[in-house]
Amino acid sequence: MSTTFDAVAEIISETSDIPLEEITPEKNAFTDLGIDSLDFLDIAFAIDKKFGIKIPLEQWTEELNENNAEVDEYFVLSKLCDRIDEIIAAKDA
Amino acid sequence: MLLEYFQMIDTVEELDPDNGKIVARADVPKESPVFEGHFPGSPLVPGVLLIETMAQASGFMLLARLKFEKMPFLANVTTAKMRTFVEPSAILRVEAELEHDGSGFAKTTARISSDGKKICDSKLMFRIMPFPNETLKGNMLDRFSQISR
Numbered sequence: 001m002s003t004t005f006d007a008v009a010e011i012i013s014e015t016s017d018i019p020l021e022e023i024t025p026e027k028n029a030f031t032d033l034g035i036d037s038l039d040f041l042d043i044a045f046a047i048d049k050k051f052g053i054k055i056p057l058e059q060w061t062e063e064l065n066e067n068n069a070e071v072d073e074y075f076v077l078s079k080l081c082d083r084i085d086e087i088i089a090a091k092d093a
Numbered sequence: 094m095l096l097e098y099f100q101m102i103d104t105v106e107e108l109d110p111d112n113g114k115i116v117a118r119a120d121v122p123k124e125s126p127v128f129e130g131h132f133p134g135s136p137l138v139p140g141v142l143l144i145e146t147m148a149q150a151s152g153f154m155l156l157a158r159l160k161f162e163k164m165p166f167l168a169n170v171t172t173a174k175m176r177t178f179v180e181p182s183a184i185l186r187v188e189a190e191l192e193h194d195g196s197g198f199a200k201t202t203a204r205i206s207s208d209g210k211k212i213c214d215s216k217l218m219f220r221i222m223p224f225p226n227e228t229l230k231g232n233m234l235d236r237f238s239q240i241s242r
Contacts, residue, residue: 038168041198041218048195058197058221 004051004081004088011046012077015039025078030071053087094119094146096127096138101146102187105241108157113191113201115154117240119146121183128181138179143213144170147203151189151217153237155199158191161234165199165219173215183207197221 009023016039029035035043044055063069073079094101107116121138128136148167155165179185189203198221204214224230 041168041195041220044198045193045195045200045218048193054194054196056196061197 004084005077007050008047008077008081008084011043011050015042015046023077025076025081027077028072029075029077029080047084051084051088053084053091055084055087094121096122096125096142099145100236101142101149102153102240105153105237108154108241110154110158113154113158113194115150115157115187115189117150117153117187117189119185119187119205121179121181121185123182125181136181138183140173140175140213143175143179143205144173144215146185146187147173147189147205147213147215148217148219150187151201151203151219153240154189154191154201155219155221156233156237158194159221161230161237163221164224164229164233165221167217168198168220169218171200171216171218173213175213176211179205179207179212185212192216 005025009020012018012023012029012033012035013020016033016035018033023033027033029040029043044057048054060069060074064071074083094103101119102117103120104118105115106118107114109115127139127142131137131139152165152167159165184207186206187203189201191199192202193200199219201217201219202214203217205212
């Protein structure tokens with residue numbers, strides 16, 4: 001059964017042309033994989049479509065800009081997938 | 094259209110911001126400094142200006158949808174196909190639809206036709222950001238008012 005991480009890794013690989021084997025849960029999308037904010041919009045779009053959700057990027061960016069969160073909290077892939085699972089669970093509740 | 098001022102949309106003919114749809118009209122001028130270079134002796138509307146036209150139609154739809162609280166900025170021309178040439182005095186029908194309303198971004202599909210003939214189509218992405226200043230916001234509101242029926 002495909003996990004959220006498998007799906008996200010596949011999206012990142014296809015969107016950003018990064019080999020799938022380099023995409024591991026502990027990697028930070030920006031600092032480790034070199035994805036920039038524009039590419040991440042394509043990733044967010046594909047994740048939104050795949051899971052039928054709306055990743056709250058504006059809210060996350062606001063929290064980062066106001067120093068109320070660390071980049072790793074949202075963009076380390078294992079944590080990103082946890083967030084996605086939370087959003088899916090909230091949608092289905 | 095005032096090509097040299099990047100005023101591409103002349104009239105908004107149909108607008109449904111809730112459903113993310115717009116139809117606009119753009120009248121290509123008979124003469125423009127743009128045609129002096131593109132191309133000498135064979136004036137054609139540059140493809141990049143057709144993309145800009147599709148982006149502006151998308152942008153006005155998004156502005157209306159956002160109630161002018163934020164501004165869409167073109168961030169990604171995902172695809173763009175130029176199917177035929179556009180000459181001076183052509184009357185263009187510009188259509189755009191919201192494909193995805195993301196958080197801080199939006200995707201649209203847009204197309205231009207003339208006399209029922211396909212001219213071009215594109216998939217575009219916009220970053221949705223605060224207006225950089227009140228002057229721009231005021232200018233966008235004024236422009237929208239001018240082109241709205």
